[in-house]
Amino acid sequence: VDEGDIDHARELVSPLHPADIADLLELTPAEQRGEVAAALGDLVGAEVLSELNDYVRDDLIGALAPEQVAEFASELDTDDAVAIIEDMEEADQQAVLEAMEPEDRAAIESALSYPEESAGRMMQRDLVAVPEHMTVGQVIDYLRDNGDLTRDFWEIFVVDEGHKPIGTCQLSWVLTCPRGIAMADLMKREQTLIPVDMDQEEVALRFQKYALISAAVVDGSGRLVGMITVDDIVHIISEEAGEDILRLSGAGEGDINEPVMDSYRARVRWLLTNLLTALVASTIIGIFEHTIEKMVALATLMPIVAGVGGNAGSQTMAVTVRALATNQITGSNARRTILREIRVALLNGCTVALVLGLGVGLVFHNVALGGVIAAAMMTNIVTAGLAGAAVPLAFDRMNLDPAVASSIFVTMITDSMGFFAFLGLATAAGLTG
Amino acid sequence: VDEGDIDHARELVSPLHPADIADLLELTPAEQRGEVAAALGDLVGAEVLSELNDYVRDDLIGALAPEQVAEFASELDTDDAVAIIEDMEEADQQAVLEAMEPEDRAAIESALSYPEESAGRMMQRDLVAVPEHMTVGQVIDYLRDNGDLTRDFWEIFVVDEGHKPIGTCQLSWVLTCPRGIAMADLMKREQTLIPVDMDQEEVALRFQKYALISAAVVDGSGRLVGMITVDDIVHIISEEAGEDILRLSGAGEGDINEPVMDSYRARVRWLLTNLLTALVASTIIGIFEHTIEKMVALATLMPIVAGVGGNAGSQTMAVTVRALATNQITGSNARRTILREIRVALLNGCTVALVLGLGVGLVFHNVALGGVIAAAMMTNIVTAGLAGAAVPLAFDRMNLDPAVASSIFVTMITDSMGFFAFLGLATAAGLTG
Numbered sequence: 001v002d003e004g005d006i007d008h009a010r011e012l013v014s015p016l017h018p019a020d021i022a023d024l025l026e027l028t029p030a031e032q033r034g035e036v037a038a039a040l041g042d043l044v045g046a047e048v049l050s051e052l053n054d055y056v057r058d059d060l061i062g063a064l065a066p067e068q069v070a071e072f073a074s075e076l077d078t079d080d081a082v083a084i085i086e087d088m089e090e091a092d093q094q095a096v097l098e099a100m101e102p103e104d105r106a107a108i109e110s111a112l113s114y115p116e117e118s119a120g121r122m123m124q125r126d127l128v129a130v131p132e133h134m135t136v137g138q139v140i141d142y143l144r145d146n147g148d149l150t151r152d153f154w155e156i157f158v159v160d161e162g163h164k165p166i167g168t169c170q171l172s173w174v175l176t177c178p179r180g181i182a183m184a185d186l187m188k189r190e191q192t193l194i195p196v197d198m199d200q201e202e203v204a205l206r207f208q209k210y211a212l213i214s215a216a217v218v219d220g221s222g223r224l225v226g227m228i229t230v231d232d233i234v235h236i237i238s239e240e241a242g243e244d245i246l247r248l249s250g251a252g253e254g255d256i257n258e259p260v261m262d263s264y265r266a267r268v269r270w271l272l273t274n275l276l277t278a279l280v281a282s283t284i285i286g287i288f289e290h291t292i293e294k295m296v297a298l299a300t301l302m303p304i305v306a307g308v309g310g311n312a313g314s315q316t317m318a319v320t321v322r323a324l325a326t327n328q329i330t331g332s333n334a335r336r337t338i339l340r341e342i343r344v345a346l347l348n349g350c351t352v353a354l355v356l357g358l359g360v361g362l363v364f365h366n367v368a369l370g371g372v373i374a375a376a377m378m379t380n381i382v383t384a385g386l387a388g389a390a391v392p393l394a395f396d397r398m399n400l401d402p403a404v405a406s407s408i409f410v411t412m413i414t415d416s417m418g419f420f421a422f423l424g425l426a427t428a429a430g431l432t433g
Numbered sequence: 434v435d436e437g438d439i440d441h442a443r444e445l446v447s448p449l450h451p452a453d454i455a456d457l458l459e460l461t462p463a464e465q466r467g468e469v470a471a472a473l474g475d476l477v478g479a480e481v482l483s484e485l486n487d488y489v490r491d492d493l494i495g496a497l498a499p500e501q502v503a504e505f506a507s508e509l510d511t512d513d514a515v516a517i518i519e520d521m522e523e524a525d526q527q528a529v530l531e532a533m534e535p536e537d538r539a540a541i542e543s544a545l546s547y548p549e550e551s552a553g554r555m556m557q558r559d560l561v562a563v564p565e566h567m568t569v570g571q572v573i574d575y576l577r578d579n580g581d582l583t584r585d586f587w588e589i590f591v592v593d594e595g596h597k598p599i600g601t602c603q604l605s606w607v608l609t610c611p612r613g614i615a616m617a618d619l620m621k622r623e624q625t626l627i628p629v630d631m632d633q634e635e636v637a638l639r640f641q642k643y644a645l646i647s648a649a650v651v652d653g654s655g656r657l658v659g660m661i662t663v664d665d666i667v668h669i670i671s672e673e674a675g676e677d678i679l680r681l682s683g684a685g686e687g688d689i690n691e692p693v694m695d696s697y698r699a700r701v702r703w704l705l706t707n708l709l710t711a712l713v714a715s716t717i718i719g720i721f722e723h724t725i726e727k728m729v730a731l732a733t734l735m736p737i738v739a740g741v742g743g744n745a746g747s748q749t750m751a752v753t754v755r756a757l758a759t760n761q762i763t764g765s766n767a768r769r770t771i772l773r774e775i776r777v778a779l780l781n782g783c784t785v786a787l788v789l790g791l792g793v794g795l796v797f798h799n800v801a802l803g804g805v806i807a808a809a810m811m812t813n814i815v816t817a818g819l820a821g822a823a824v825p826l827a828f829d830r831m832n833l834d835p836a837v838a839s840s841i842f843v844t845m846i847t848d849s850m851g852f853f854a855f856l857g858l859a860t861a862a863g864l865t866g
Contacts, residue, residue: 002684241674
């Protein structure tokens with residue numbers, strides 16, 4: 001599309017939605033991205049930038065002058081502008097902020113003063129708040145007369161004299177009611193208020209749980225300072241749910257647009273840790289060298305016990321991590337969850353141990369070997385069930401992210417237990433081939 | 434809370450949001466759930482039921498008469514009622530449907546006629562659609578005069594004479610404009626239409642990509658038949674993203690409220706498959722029995738090469754599965770993604786192989802052994818990178834879910850290659866301890 005014929009390319013791209021143009025840029029190989037963006041010129045506007053993947057955006061913004069970035073940022077809602085500026089380096093941030101209008105600048109500086117990934121960074125300041133004595137008719141007139149208000153809002157917040165939110169009113173309620181009704185009689189008083197320093201993951205869970213479209217953000221003294229709308233939340237829900245899968249495998253940010261060196265640094269750390277835990281398992285095998293010397297078949301079979309046990313551990317761990325991430329587990333049902341996993345493990349253990357024990361006994365014409373591997377498999381699957389549930393729960397209780405740390409420990413436990421149970425039982429049974 | 438003192442319990446529960454009451458019931462041990470629900474009586478209403486986890490709800494609904502279920506269902510929006518009824522057994526479904534008012538019944542039967550997990554099942558039929566010649570004032574009067582319309586809508590759909598959607602109008606736009614403006618001049622013509630048979634995952638991705646609040650659902654001939662709102666989508670986004678983590682580990686539905694026997698059936702199938710693939714790896718070790726006999730240390734070290742390789746494979750696989758799930762990979766960048774993963778694998782391989790080779794060489798005072806294990810580690814990490822990216826991409830191209838099938842294959846490849854490379858190189862190098 002972009003070989004020379006710029007006019008034609010522009011023609012093809014111009015009817016697209018900003019999100020589609022952003023996708024197009026992401027699919028372009030990194031080396032040609034600057035060129036393509038330059039060719040598209042003004043078609044790559046502020047909205048396209050805010051839809052871009054973080055890595056791709058950093059790439060493109062790096063090539064822009066601070067004044068251009070400032071211009072883009074002022075076209076966007078506060079939350080989108082903050083998302084672009086917060087990833088920049090300190091010096092570049094300053095340059096961009098200085099190039100902005102004082103009003104926009106103040107809004108962004110105040111957002112940046114809240115912790116990263118907090119409600120304060122995500123909220124937008126433009127909202128509609130009215131006092132409770134206003135009637136539906138007065139609200140509609142007020143909205144018609146104040147053209148400079150935001151055009152994108154879904155609910156009206158009702159506030160008291162101290163600017164504290166006391167109720168929320170869906171626009172559909174305003175539209176379906178006669179002009180004379182007072183907002184106080186129309187609004188819903190039960191509302192979900194978001195403290196300005198709440199973590200975005202918690203905010204996302206609230207939106208999900210109470211099926212919110214927008215929510216009022218309040219500061220420490222309960223005053224209305226901003227609002228968060230659900231369209232900004234869907235990204236977070238999807239990211240947070242997706243992050244766990246990457247964390248469990250130690251893949252870091254795990255974005256396909258991440259620079260190779262960043263991926264390398266994130267992953268190699270994990271692999272080196274894994275090397276250490278593999279050494280533990282290896283040391284356990286070392287203890288039983290003499291048994292293996294007597295019967296080399298043990299070396300052939302031992303990875304089965306460790307491998308299947310590891311898999312059983314991953315299953316339980318995935319279920320537990322997911323349940324923790326969605327707030328399904330609290331103190332009162334943690335013990336119940338572990339017991340449940342052990343019951344599933346006992347059933348799985350019986351089945352797999354039976355199949356494996358019978359198979360090995362028949363193939364090697366050795367009943368004792370079959371019995372030993374069956375007992376070891378059973379032990380390891382139950383250990384895996386226990387570890388897979390207990391380790392993430394323990395990390396969660398210590399306020400550590402269960403997705404990050406659990407899998408290293410669970411794998412170490414299932415590997416070590418797999419080798420230890422199998423080789424230990426074989427030694428005890430005096431197997432000599 | 435619920436030991437005898439029912440009145441007190443009711444008092445505590447009554448101010449809670451239905452979603453919170455649902456949470457409370459989920460946290461109650463399964464045996465006591467019926468009792469608690471009975472004690473709470475009418476506090477466990479239709480909305481609480483629709484917020485409940487599938488398994489917990491089936492439990493409670495099983496104890497209700499069809500007439501009661503029918504009454505609950507008629508209080509809910511079509512989409513929520515369908516969600517409750519679609520999980521019931523055929524005979525119970527019929528009984529509930531027969532107990533419903535003809536109008537509600539027709540709506541639900543028509544929803545059930547669409548495939549499971551399709552837009553037709555999720556949509557609600559109550560929506561506001563107006564012809565394009567209406568003015569803002571006429572729309573407001575129409576809404577005020579028709580009290581029986583739904584009260585929960587966020588956008589008004591503008592349709593032509595054939596009831597085909599031609600534009601969408603946010604309620605905030607209607608409220609901020611003078612009465613005289615025609616809807617045709619106010620509405621946004623670019624809109625995202627959802628075909629009634631579109632899969633819910635695809636619907637969720639559209640909502641996410643275009644930051645939609647609601648969207649029109651159209652039938653095969655393009656007529657407006659329903660609407661989907663974002664609050665129903667957030668659950669799906671979170672479920673779909675969470676499902677992959679469970680599928681990758683073979684944990685099935687992976688819900689902590691799933692009956693133990695269901696979890697057992699889902700997981701044991703996976704473990705038995707895993708047993709088969711472990712046999713492949715075991716067979717490869719068997720080929721090299723004589724080499725191991727000569728040098729038992731090889732048996733001690735071989736799980737390290739397989740294990741770290743397996744981990745490197747999981748990392749790449751997690752990144753690829755996630756990128757596929759979020760539509761980040763298309764034909765044009767698939768090759769690029771594989772090349773990228775191989776580059777990361779080369780860097781990881783060099784680092785880990787160097788550390789492992791040096792360590793083993795020093796500990797065993799055996800340079801050849803160190804060289805062999807380093808070369809095997811390098812080979813296996815690169816193989817893992819290739820397999821971790823290529824296997825999910827291949828499954829995706831075959832229209833199979835990459836999250837379900839990939840990990841079995843990738844593990845088999847990294848295990849087998851780990852043992853083969855290490856023991857094969859050791860044999861070739863003539864290592865004899």
